[in-house]
Amino acid sequence: MATIAEPLNGAGAPESSWRRTLSNALLITEREVRDSFRDWRIIAPLIILTFMFPFLAQFVAGQFTDYVADYGAEIIGERTIPFLLMIVGFFPISISLVIALETFVGEKERRSLEPLLSTPLTNTELYIGKMLAAMIPPLLSSYGGMLVYLGSLIFGGLEWRPPAALVIQIITLTTVQALVMVAGAVVVSSQTTSTRAANLLASFIVIPVAMLIQGESAIMFLAPDAEAPSGISALWAIIVGMMIVVILLLRVGNSIFNREELLGRTIDQVNFRRTFQTIWHQVLAVDEQGTRARNLSEWYRRGIPLSVRRLRSAILVTVFVFLVAISAGYVLGQMPDWQLHLPSNLPLGNVSTEMGTAAQFFFGERPAIFAIVVQNWRILAAASILAVFSFGVGALLLTPAVYVLLGYLFSQLILAGYSPFPFFLAVLTHGVVEIPVIVLATACALRLGAIVTRLPKGMTLGQAWTQALGDAIKLWLGVLLPGLFVAAFIEAFITPLVVRIAFGG
Amino acid sequence: MIEAFELCKTYDDFLAVESVSLNVPAGTVLALLGPNGAGKTTTVRMLTSILAPTSGWARVAGYDVTRQPEQVRAHVGVLTEQHGLYERMRALEYLDFFGRVYGLDSNERKRRALSLMERFGLEDALTKRLGEFSKGMKQKLALTRAMLHNPPVLLLDEPTSAMDPQSARLVRDAVIELQRDSRAFLITTHNLAEAQELAHQIAIIRHGHIIAAGSFETLAQRIDGDPLMELRIVGEMNGLANDVADLIKVEDSGKDWLRYRVHEPKVINPALIKRVTELGLQVLTLAPMSRTLEEVYLQIIHEDETKEAMNGDHR
The missing domain is CATH 3.30.70 (Alpha-Beta Plaits)
Known part of the structure; x- marks a missing residue:
């Protein structure tokens, strides 16, 4: 009988290096790609889409071009040809979604994930390995299909030759779309417990990508620079935007991809009551352990500062973005094309009376505190909702827009030779309260959206997001709403007085 | 080889494991017994650095499970509750993949794989697809995978489940051989006869707590009093x-x-x-009059249930 007891050496202690990370990731990729190529359900559509569909597309392109040419609309036919190139490339990468969804949740269902998680491979190695495994076969098929299609164009009967820049754009678009779909699918896959649930959630990936393809098609048909040697500028913009989405999704994926999430998640049950309780618990918490506030005073003394402390990075980022926004508005106002060329002899003495009219324009007949609060709240609520669905980016687009405008107006007043002092007073009298409130609200929104891209140490996605939401609700109840009311009171009653005094009214 | 102190694991407000302390020196086998859902798998997963303990600490093969997870996993062989094989792969190919993951060189991978497969009676299935393996063969291959990198610590969840008596004997002999060769084993099993045969120490876990621990004789004495x-x-x-x-x-x-x-x-x-x-x-x-481990186990569980009922404790 063979002996199995040998001198102890264990496996080589892993040393962290990029080369090692990549090499280990490729081990996973190699195994999974090999496994994919053994599955006829994956290989059959890939072969069909690589070698048969391009010829069909080329045939359709030929027929369509001839048909529209009969009516003198050759340009429509010509623009169909690159559109079909994009479709030929897109169909195979749609399979990457299936493979990616399968990577984690499929393994989890087959119970083959835990042995892999018990190895010395790091989370990043597993994540990269599986990402590549989901991308490589469909992308190869996609590139192959496009090559076959282009070959059939070049060697076939159609005279149209694709501009090199457009081909590069379409190949790049196909690649980033595959990356978006796979990165998104891996996020979905690692957060669900069944392939069924993962497939349902995948509609959040499929629908936006399908809409994007439609948008790209429209751009290809309608873009005025469709024949430009540098390619279609709108497509370059989409490529850049998609790359940003890819980076954010990769960050989310790497952040939430951990063994604990993958193995600990065993049920997908919805429990609204429990979710509400957990969030409320966070709202009332006064320390990191979640101790509940005993009274309102303690909640303000300990609970509110706790949530503000957690927002520290988001506040810094928000303040920085606001400063950039004001500066950008000011710089924009200095550009000749953007200058308003205000007359330098405006009757500012009338400001005190005109202010009433302006207020009526924005807030109705009787400028009420409530109307101002609702106006500010609407913007901040929209920013928060947008932030949740855009990894926080939405928060940093909507609210700073006001500051771009302020910077711009400020520059126009300076250019026209007016003193900036009354302008400062008009903004800062209530801004002393309102600006910090807006900064804090924007920071809350930013954290709500961005926390998924970088989870606090030791926290799951659900725990981190629940805490961020609890903190946001706490600050809205305790600071932001009262602050908005105070700012609105000052804006409605004190700012007009101060401005009138400044203008000698 | 395996040291754990006051290990706790909570999921939100659910306490999966509470204050589990273990000590398994080299050359010994600890059997972790308990009803389904008692916290055995969670404990093993914490010792494998798959799950992070909520509190407490553990060192496995000299490495801290929280701070050195990759080192821990490199020095531990794990047989998971479900064998989880890649069914489209062939046996040797499968072991080769895991050998590469563990950083074994080509010759070593082949030598270890062949030696272990021969030991477990799988030498005729080297190139067979795993989907064609019987349940027992799959279990033996999973065990081979766990032992492939010659780890000093082995954590085995139900090592002989689904095996015929002859195969189970092979596995138990292998455990005994490796244990004598200074490996530390933690075995979770519902096969109490097997646990009694293999284990130097027994720990019984229920509702995440270790309710009894010690050698079989100690536990039996605790139940029975004097022999x-x-x-x-x-x-x-x-x-x-x-x-x-x-x-x-x-x-x-x-x-x-x-x-x-x-x-x-x-x-x-x-x-x-x-x-x-x-x-x-x-x-x-x-x-x-010798008692079996089964009798001792059932008695200990019964006592804990009774105590729980008396305390009105609904853990």
Whole structure:
């Protein structure tokens, strides 16, 4: 009988290096790609889409071009040809979604994930390995299909030759779309417990990508620079935007991809009551352990500062973005094309009376505190909702827009030779309260959206997001709403007085 | 080799494991027993650095499970509850993949894989697809995978489940061989006979708590108190129980036997034999009544359930 007891050496202690990370990731990729190529359900559509569909597309392109040419609309036919190139490339990468969804949740269902998680491979190695495994076969098929299609164009009967820049754009678009779909699918896959649930959630990936393809098609048909040697500028913009989405999704994926999430998640049950309780618990918490506030005073003394402390990075980022926004508005106002060329002899003495009219324009007949609060709240609520669905980016687009405008107006007043002092007073009298409130609200929104891209140490996605939401609700109840009311009171009653005094009214 | 102190794991407000402390030196086997959902798998996953403990600490093969997870996993062989094989792969290909993951060189991978497969009777299935393996073969291959990188610590969840008696014997022999070779084993199993045969220490876990721990003998003594002895004589008792009442307290008796508990068997048993002989009777056997681990386990679980009911404790 063979002996199995040998001198102890264990496996080589892993040393962290990029080369090692990549090499280990490729081990996973190699195994999974090999496994994919053994599955006829994956290989059959890939072969069909690589070698048969391009010829069909080329045939359709030929027929369509001839048909529209009969009516003198050759340009429509010509623009169909690159559109079909994009479709030929897109169909195979749609399979990457299936493979990616399968990577984690499929393994989890087959119970083959835990042995892999018990190895010395790091989370990043597993994540990269599986990402590549989901991308490589469909992308190869996609590139192959496009090559076959282009070959059939070049060697076939159609005279149209694709501009090199457009081909590069379409190949790049196909690649980033595959990356978006796979990165998104891996996020979905690692957060669900069944392939069924993962497939349902995948509609959040499929629908936006399908809409994007439609948008790209429209751009290809309608873009005025469709024949430009540098390619279609709108497509370059989409490529850049998609790359940003890819980076954010990769960050989310790497952040939430951990063994604990993958193995600990065993049920997908919805429990609204429990979710509400957990969030409320966070709202009332006064320390990191979640101790509940005993009274309102303690909640303000300990609970509110706790949530503000957690927002520290988001506040810094928000303040920085606001400063950039004001500066950008000011710089924009200095550009000749953007200058308003205000007359330098405006009757500012009338400001005190005109202010009433302006207020009526924005807030109705009787400028009420409530109307101002609702106006500010609407913007901040929209920013928060947008932030949740855009990894926080939405928060940093909507609210700073006001500051771009302020910077711009400020520059126009300076250019026209007016003193900036009354302008400062008009903004800062209530801004002393309102600006910090807006900064804090924007920071809350930013954290709500961005926390998924970088989870606090030791926290799951659900725990981190629940805490961020609890903190946001706490600050809205305790600071932001009262602050908005105070700012609105000052804006409605004190700012007009101060401005009138400044203008000698 | 395996040290754990006050390990806790909570999921939100669910306490999966609470204050689990273990110590498994090299060359020993610990059997972690308990009902389904008691926290065995969670404990093993924490010791494999798959799950991070909520509190407490553990060192496995000299590495901290929280701070050195990759080192821990590199030095541990794990047999998971579900074998989880890649069914489209062939046996050797599968082991080669894991060998590469563990950083073994090509020759070593092949040598270890062939040696282990031969040991577990899988030498005829080297190039067979895993989807064609029987349940027992899959289990043996999973065990081969766990042992492939020659780890000093092995954590085995139900190592012989689904195996025929002959295969199970092979696996138990392998465990004994490796344990003698200074490996530390933690085995979770519902096969109590197997646990009794293999384990130097036993820990019983229920609702995430270790409710009893120690050697089988210690646990048995904890349940039974002093060892229970049985005396059998040639012929009939004829009032023997009364004649030895000053030496022992008879708990039960029959036509030709009696049972008693003894605190100091080395003193009492020779005196009893002497007395019986003096009374003109012949001793046929005098032996301790051995309990099985199953009896001890069930008794301990029952006691804990009773205690829980009395305390109104709904953990």
